């Protein structure tokens with residue numbers, strides 16, 4: 188596969204970095220080559236280096252469509268930090284010249300609002316939509332309807348896990364001390380645990396107060412990242428459901444902070460996520 192001449196933008200959302208490829212005018216990488224191209228481009232030694240690849244394209248259902256591929260080549264249903272980078276790219280390149288836009292993802296249509304200061308996009312507020320705790324919708328193999336802060340045996344150790352789907356699947360583990368977590372051992376062990384047939388993103392969380400917490404992430408298809416937007420979204424909602432958080436939550440991730448505002452609709456819990464995005468450079472494959 189020859190990627191010579193491929194133009195891209197390199198961006199990050201609080202340290203969770205992405206390569207953005209604009210396919211609004213034409214398909215740049217064919218459908219069958221997208222996974223392999225992703226593995227090469229995300230490689231931090233032989234490629235550009237990134238936690239994922241985002242494709243922007245036209246949509247019949249929303250202003251635009253975006254797709255996300257993990258560094259292992261798997262396609263993810265959603266990407267929270269990526270959607271803010273998407274918003275920044277689209278606004279900065281005048282692809283959509285309005286501050287509020289709808290975005291079609293694999294599982295949902297989300298709304299994103301660009302917050303502009305002195306003509307510069309500085310922050311992005313995203314309605315991340317509704318969530319589900321139903322085990323068959325995570326998906327999770329369990330005889331229980333929901334799996335909330337319950338015991339899961341992982342590699343000989345016991346963890347209290349909350350399983351939630353916010354478009355993509357997440358396992359949230361609330362702990363007393365994040366420094367005691369061996370994320371490189373238990374992250375992949377939980378990600379690939381037999382009860383999660385589509386694997387799962389893994390987050391360890393320390394609650395400081397009803398408005399604040401800190402977390403560490405092992406991402407499905409990527410490993411340790413400095414931040415996971417859908418993971419923080421899941422943490423905010425799970426913490427609210429379990430009574431650890433109230434509706435306004437500040438989460439500290441290794442790469443930066445994200446703010447959340449919970450809402451409830453038809454007995455489901457949704458959330459607005461707010462945070463930055465940053466263009467680092469534009470590049471071309473030689």
Ligand SMILES: N[C@H](CCC[C@H](N)C(=O)O)C(=O)O
Pocket residue numbers: 203238239255257262263264265266267268269355356388406407408409414415416417418
């Ligand atoms: N690894 C995730 C996709 C990327 C999510 C993350 N980068 C975010 O900001 O939400 C998955 O396979 O579901």
